[in-house]
Amino acid sequence: MASDVTPQLSWNLVHDVQQLFEFHFMVNAFRAGTVVAVVAAAIGYFMVLRQQTFAGHTLSVVGFPGAAGAIWLGVSASYGYFAFCIVAALLIAAVPHGRGRAFSEESAVIGTIQAFALACGFLFVSLYAGFLNGIDSLLFGSFLGITDAQVVALLAVGCGALLVLVVIGRPLLFASIDTDVAAARGIPVRALSVAFLVVLGVAVAEASQITGSLLVFALLVVPAATAQRLTSRPGVGLAWSVGLGLLITWLGLGISYYADYPVGFWTTSVAFAVYVGVQIATRATGARAARRRRTLAAAP
Amino acid sequence: MKRAAGPVIRLRGAEVRLAHATVWRDVDLEVGDGQFVAILGPNGVGKSTLLKAVLGLVPLAAGTAEVLGRPAGEANHEIGYLPQRRSFDPSLRIRGVDIVRLGLDGDRWGVPRPGRASRDARRRVAGLLELVGATAYAGRPIGQCSGGEQQRLLIAQALARKPSLLLLDEPLDSLDLPNQASVAGLVDRICRDEGVTVLIVAHDVNPILGYLDHVVYLGGGGAITGVPEEVINTENLTRLYGAPIEVLRTSTGRIVVVGQPETPTYHPDLAHHEHPHGL
Numbered sequence: 138m139a140s141d142v143t144p145q146l147s148w149n150l151v152h153d154v155q156q157l158f159e160f161h162f163m164v165n166a167f168r169a170g171t172v173v174a175v176v177a178a179a180i181g182y183f184m185v186l187r188q189q190t191f192a193g194h195t196l197s198v199v200g201f202p203g204a205a206g207a208i209w210l211g212v213s214a215s216y217g218y219f220a221f222c223i224v225a226a227l228l229i230a231a232v233p234h235g236r237g238r239a240f241s242e243e244s245a246v247i248g249t250i251q252a253f254a255l256a257c258g259f260l261f262v263s264l265y266a267g268f269l270n271g272i273d274s275l276l277f278g279s280f281l282g283i284t285d286a287q288v289v290a291l292l293a294v295g296c297g298a299l300l301v302l303v304v305i306g307r308p309l310l311f312a313s314i315d316t317d318v319a320a321a322r323g324i325p326v327r328a329l330s331v332a333f334l335v336v337l338g339v340a341v342a343e344a345s346q347i348t349g350s351l352l353v354f355a356l357l358v359v360p361a362a363t364a365q366r367l368t369s370r371p372g373v374g375l376a377w378s379v380g381l382g383l384l385i386t387w388l389g390l391g392i393s394y395y396a397d398y399p400v401g402f403w404t405t406s407v408a409f410a411v412y413v414g415v416q417i418a419t420r421a422t423g424a425r426a427a428r429r430r431r432t433l434a435a436a437p
Numbered sequence: 438m439k440r441a442a443g444p445v446i447r448l449r450g451a452e453v454r455l456a457h458a459t460v461w462r463d464v465d466l467e468v469g470d471g472q473f474v475a476i477l478g479p480n481g482v483g484k485s486t487l488l489k490a491v492l493g494l495v496p497l498a499a500g501t502a503e504v505l506g507r508p509a510g511e512a513n514h515e516i517g518y519l520p521q522r523r524s525f526d527p528s529l530r531i532r533g534v535d536i537v538r539l540g541l542d543g544d545r546w547g548v549p550r551p552g553r554a555s556r557d558a559r560r561r562v563a564g565l566l567e568l569v570g571a572t573a574y575a576g577r578p579i580g581q582c583s584g585g586e587q588q589r590l591l592i593a594q595a596l597a598r599k600p601s602l603l604l605l606d607e608p609l610d611s612l613d614l615p616n617q618a619s620v621a622g623l624v625d626r627i628c629r630d631e632g633v634t635v636l637i638v639a640h641d642v643n644p645i646l647g648y649l650d651h652v653v654y655l656g657g658g659g660a661i662t663g664v665p666e667e668v669i670n671t672e673n674l675t676r677l678y679g680a681p682i683e684v685l686r687t688s689t690g691r692i693v694v695v696g697q698p699e700t701p702t703y704h705p706d707l708a709h710h711e712h713p714h715g716l
């Protein structure tokens with residue numbers, strides 16, 4: 138912890154929570170974390186459904202040189218994340234692809250681009266001699282020193298992205314799981330795919346500012362993938378995804394306040410625990426349900 | 438909703454080119470209101486492409502396509518479409534009932550508001566599931582349904598908007614024989630009872646033979662259209678496949694299409710172009 142007081146965890150939960158919000162930086166961390174968790178979980182739900190996690194991964198890696206470059210140029214890292222992620226999303230959308238869905242497959246070209254992006258980020262970090270937190274916070278996240286203005290910016294951009302998602306959500310769902318029929322119905326499949334990639338770029342840029350470029354997936358993939366294990370209803374799944382995203386973020390922030398390891402580690406650990414726990418639980422209940430179905434089918 | 442009299446589908450001298458190669462040309466096709474028409478032909482001959490041309494999803498290089506009285510592509514909201522497909526990804530965690538619901542209002546922007554419209558939509562979906570006999574497994578993730586179950590759900594999806602025209606691309610593949618018969622019967626019932634015009638692509642004509650008004654046989658770059666008894670004979674098919682084919686009829690009227698062993702497979706580039714016969 139950067140603060141000079143050492144917070145102590147007690148058995149009094151109310152006291153613990155009060156202590157958690159004693160400092161303004163902590164309040165802002167929770168505010169920013171909440172915004173980012175909701176945006177990433179909702180957009181991540183569609184990303185997982187569309188099997189575009191690889192596109193999400195590429196966007197997050199590209200965000201790193203953006204942020205490092207912005208700091209080198211003396212502007213806020215936020216601008217770098219947003220600029221690079223959105224431009225990269227448009228480039229990915231321009232890559233020719235089949236079946237109305239950009240970028241669902243890994244390729245050597247993209248791997249090369251990812252490596253190049255990381256190298257560029259490293260170069261910018263080296264060029265800027267007085268780097269404060271070093272490379273760590275860009276790659277692995279930090280929740281210290283989030284300003285009020287930054288929270289407002291995250292909220293405004295996040296609301297914009299969610300609004301777009303609300304408007305295009307239903308046709309996007311249709312186009313994601315049934316491209317041919319959606320296209321026959323007159324849904325602009327191609328335009329939706331581009332719009333979604335841009336929204337995904339925004340979500341990645343937002344989440345990167347809390348989790349760092351490399352740990353974005355804790356908020357983007359884990360809640361969504363876990364939610365899809367839990368339910369196959371789209372609406373309920375979205376709600377689960379957002380709920381799990383909030384749980385992961387709040388727990389991660391809370392634990393890192395009391396325990397002396399970086400927030401990125403804790404959020405990712407909580408995310409991992411949630412994912413593994415749900416996998417085990419659903420597997421067990423799934424096997425039981427299948428057994429029940431078989432018994433029913435066997436009965437006369 | 439009644440349209441002015443006239444064919445539901447009318448292709449005139451239609452030609453489609455994909456990747457600079459002609460798939461078929463000089464195709465004339467007329468499908469009347471309420472007819473049950475099959476498209477037959479070897480692999481890669483352009484049967485799916487024909488359905489896409491009717492939907493306006495692939496442009497015509499020549500000729501005209503009119504569907505439901507309008508240029509192809511402009512009446513798609515009145516068309517139910519079941520594309521040819523393998524099957525849904527087993528990991529896809531979306532229920533069958535949601536897939537059917539998307540067919541009903543999946544193209545609307547914004548979120549569905551709860552209320553009467555939403556209740557009506559749920560009732561309509563339940564009715565569709567009942568119609569195709571998919572109620573029992575509609576709550577399961579579609580990726581975990583069998584191929585035949587998925588096919589029934591998708592037929593329900595295609596029917597969701599009460600279409601005037603149904604385009605089904607190999608709805609019988611991946612079905613066992615009893616299910617082929619029952620799905621064929623279901624499609625026929627929809628065609629007769631609701632007056633829906635049906636254009637169906639099939640590889641095996643037997644399950645639908647009894648219901649067909651016309652067949653379209655694609656092959657050799659062109660098409661032959663007519664009633665099944667006229668079109669499906671040894672002479673026509675040998676010409677269309679560009680390889681010896683024998684058509685046999687069993688005592689119960691079933692048609693057996695037999696290829697000669699060791700004949701080269703049909704390839705559009707090698708085949709010479711045939712002139713079609715109109716209806």
Ligand SMILES: Nc1ncnc2c1ncn2[C@@H]1O[C@H](COP(=O)(O)OP(=O)(O)OP(=O)(O)O)[C@@H](O)[C@H]1O
Pocket residue numbers: 455456460478479480481482483484485486487521705
């Ligand atoms: N998008 C495309 N670009 C280029 N060529 C295509 C495209 N889609 C189809 N083709 C070609 O057009 C021809 C017709 O394809 P189509 O899918 O219509 O055949 P089909 O009769 O439905 O075959 P099958 O019985 O295997 O389903 C094939 O030779 C195919 O290779």
Ligand SMILES: [Mg+2]
Pocket residue numbers: 484485486521606
């Ligand atoms: Mg086909």
